[in-house]
Amino acid sequence: MTVAYSETISSSQGGVFIKILLLWKGSLYKLVYTDLIAYLLIYYVFNISYRVLMPPETRQNFELVVRFCSGMDKNIPLSFILGFFVAGVIGRWWEMYMNIPWLNRIAFCCYGLITGTKDTFEVAKQIRCSLMRYMNLAWILLMHSISERIVHRFSNTEEAAQQGGQSKLRYLFGRLIGMNQLSAELRATKADENGGVRALLENINRCDKVQLHFRKLVTENEIDAFARAEAEYKIKYQKKYVPDYWLPLHWAALLSKKAMIHGYCDPRSMVMIMREVERVRCMMHTLNIYNDVMIPLVYTQVVIIAVYSYFLLQLFSQQFVNPKLTAEMMSARTNATVMPVTVTSSSSTGDVIDMYFPIFTVLQFLFLMGWLKVAMCVMNPFGDDDEDFHTSDILDYNLEITSRCVEGQSAPHYPEGLTEPSMEWLKKSAGSEGDNMLEYLDAAEMEFGVVPPPPPEKFLEPLQMTGRTRRERLQRRLARAAACCRNGEEDNQLVERRRRQQQPESP
Numbered sequence: 001m002t003v004a005y006s007e008t009i010s011s012s013q014g015g016v017f018i019k020i021l022l023l024w025k026g027s028l029y030k031l032v033y034t035d036l037i038a039y040l041l042i043y044y045v046f047n048i049s050y051r052v053l054m055p056p057e058t059r060q061n062f063e064l065v066v067r068f069c070s071g072m073d074k075n076i077p078l079s080f081i082l083g084f085f086v087a088g089v090i091g092r093w094w095e096m097y098m099n100i101p102w103l104n105r106i107a108f109c110c111y112g113l114i115t116g117t118k119d120t121f122e123v124a125k126q127i128r129c130s131l132m133r134y135m136n137l138a139w140i141l142l143m144h145s146i147s148e149r150i151v152h153r154f155s156n157t158e159e160a161a162q163q164g165g166q167s168k169l170r171y172l173f174g175r176l177i178g179m180n181q182l183s184a185e186l187r188a189t190k191a192d193e194n195g196g197v198r199a200l201l202e203n204i205n206r207c208d209k210v211q212l213h214f215r216k217l218v219t220e221n222e223i224d225a226f227a228r229a230e231a232e233y234k235i236k237y238q239k240k241y242v243p244d245y246w247l248p249l250h251w252a253a254l255l256s257k258k259a260m261i262h263g264y265c266d267p268r269s270m271v272m273i274m275r276e277v278e279r280v281r282c283m284m285h286t287l288n289i290y291n292d293v294m295i296p297l298v299y300t301q302v303v304i305i306a307v308y309s310y311f312l313l314q315l316f317s318q319q320f321v322n323p324k325l326t327a328e329m330m331s332a333r334t335n336a337t338v339m340p341v342t343v344t345s346s347s348s349t350g351d352v353i354d355m356y357f358p359i360f361t362v363l364q365f366l367f368l369m370g371w372l373k374v375a376m377c378v379m380n381p382f383g384d385d386d387e388d389f390h391t392s393d394i395l396d397y398n399l400e401i402t403s404r405c406v407e408g409q410s411a412p413h414y415p416e417g418l419t420e421p422s423m424e425w426l427k428k429s430a431g432s433e434g435d436n437m438l439e440y441l442d443a444a445e446m447e448f449g450v451v452p453p454p455p456p457e458k459f460l461e462p463l464q465m466t467g468r469t470r471r472e473r474l475q476r477r478l479a480r481a482a483a484c485c486r487n488g489e490e491d492n493q494l495v496e497r498r499r500r501q502q503q504p505e506s507p
Contacts, residue, residue, distance in 0.1 A: 026386035028366060031373045036365055043315055043358065050319065056329040063321045063341040070317035076310045078368060085303045086375045088295060093378040097389060099287040103135055103398040106276040111405035113269035114259055118422040125406060126441040127259050131273075132402035133217050134248035134255070135280060139398060140204060140217075142245040142284045146291045147382040147391040154203045197226045197243045208454055209396050213403035215448040222251075249281050258437040263428040295379065307372050311365065318361040320354055 024030055050062055110131050116124040143150040201218045204210060210217045218226075230241040253274055260270040323340035330338040377387045 028370045030386070031377070032366060032369050035369055035373075036362065039311065039315070039365060040362075043319070043361075046315065046319055050321065056326055056333060059321075059326045060323075060330065060341060062319075063323050063326060066316050066319050066321050067341060069313045073310055073313040073317050076306055076313075078306055078310050081303055081306050082368065082371055082375075085295075085299065086371055089375045089379050092290065092295065093381050096287060096290045096381055099283045099290065100389065100391075100394065101139055101280045101283045101287075102394070103132070103139065103280070103402050106135060106273075106280060107132060107402045107405040109273060109276050113265050113273060115420070115423050116264050116426065117424055118420075120264070121420060123262075123438065123441065124264050126445055127255065127264055129214070129406045130255055130441065130444065131252050132406050133214055134252040135277075136214075136395075136398055136402060137204070137217050138245040138248040138252075138280070138284065140395065141243045141248070142288065143382075143391050143395070144200070145242060145245075146288070147389070148384045149382070149388075149390070149392045150395070152384070153392055153395075154200060154207065197230050197241060198223055200243060201226060209399050211451065211454045213399045215451040215453070219444050219447050221443070245284055246281065249277055252277050255437075258435060261429045261432045261435055262437055263426045263432070266426060291382070300379075303372065303375075307368060311369070314361060314364070318358055320356075322354075 046062075050059060054062060110128050114124050114128050114131070115121075140150065140154070144154060201223050205216045205218055207217075226243060226247070229244070229247065233239070233241045256265075256270050256273045256277070259265050260267055265273070321341075327338045327340040374387070377383075377385055381387075381389045382391065
């Protein structure tokens with residue numbers, strides 16, 4: 001996911017290419033302007049020194065260096081080396097993007113398959129809610145180990161402010177040497193210093209978007225399960241613990257079996273849900289492998305050395321020199337005829353065109369250095385550059401679509417008259433009486449009821465629009481936030497009513 005510019009090219013009117021070239025965010029200029037400025041500064045240091053400061057003998061030696069470099073820069077097969085490198089990196093980038101799990105499919109699958117009778121719709125909703133919580137939690141834990149955006153999103157605000165500069169420098173240095181993310185041990189050490197897995201899960205629960213859609217993504221009971229897994233891992237392996245994304249997937253598979261036993265889906269539906277969970281797990285595993293297995297460091301170093309050595313030669317080979325003037329200066333000093341240095345070929349007479357700005361050298365720098373910079377950016381698509389994957393936006397989308405499928409009929413966007421069917425033919429399996437799924441769901445629901453919904457003002461972000469469009473967008477956001485608050489109050493009333501029903505009557 002790079003910067004979108006499809007609206008710019010949606011019209012066939014003239015000047016579209018100028019609009020594209022003038023874009024700044026995600027542009028070639030933003031990517032290479034610092035390198036280009038440094039390159040031009042060094043270029044003009046040599047250029048001005050040759051024109052003003054160098055004596056005739058030094059000027060002639062400089063012209064010999066220019067002649068040598070102008071022949072050597074053609075010996076570097078830069079286009080061949082860089083082309084294969086960029087092709088391999090782009091292919092790897094595309095495969096990584098295609099393996100990012102989007103939770104649309106499993107959300108719709110759970111909504112369509114996990115249902116119940118007219119008396120058990122609310123329990124089916126709780127089952128779908130727990131399943132979607134587990135899938136979103138697994139997604140976050142995976143991305144927290146590979147994506148800088150997710151790490152920053154669920155880090156403590158004070159810590160992010162103090163260590164933001166250090167993490168950025170570490171990230172840029174890692175990109176330069178081909179290591180595209182913090183190592184698992186470094187992330188685990190960071191998490192352990194900040195309170196371990198419990199602190200991470202509590203930060204997830206404090207996220208505004210999580211509270212808007214699910215109130216909490218992890219219950220205290222589930223946090224305790226992660227804490228036990230952390231303690232067992234440290235005792236067994238004597239290493240820092242990285243939260244496992246497969247653990248919530250394991251819970252989702254177990255809950256789908258319990259739903260079948262209690263008659264909220266048939267065996268065939270349970271198998272379909274299990275397949276969807278396995279499909280998401282397979283994509284997460286593939287993404288983790290792509291993130292761990294990098295392009296060989298040797299190849300990355302070869303490309304970097306080739307590009308920078310080529311432009312080091314270009315610093316000299318593209319310099320303006322005037323061998324004829326230098327020969328005249330030396331002839332006047334020595335009272336002897338001095339022939340000008342041939343710069344390009346043996347037939348050259350020393351005549352050159354004085355171009356005060358190296359326009360073609362700059363264009364070549366933009367092409368080749370931009371090619372390398374793009375490859376280095378997409379080598380780690382889980383960073384925080386403009387060209388990287390917008391994992392935080394993908395998470396917001398997953399939270400939104402999964403919460404909609406959880407709500408089902410209670411969501412405000414259903415047309416009047418379209419009601420839930422009562423699946424009376426679904427029956428409980430033998431042994432469901434001794435299972436504690438209902439108590440587990442009720443305990444989680446009561447814990448969610450304690451968490452108040454976030455205020456609507458948190459999601460009314462300032463819009464860069466004016467007039468009717470801005471007012472309409474603000475009204476829609478306000479109505480949506482108010483609907484979420486009403487749903488939260490209804491959920492609290494339902495939990496309180498159930499709690500009173502479960503309490504034994506006083507004698």
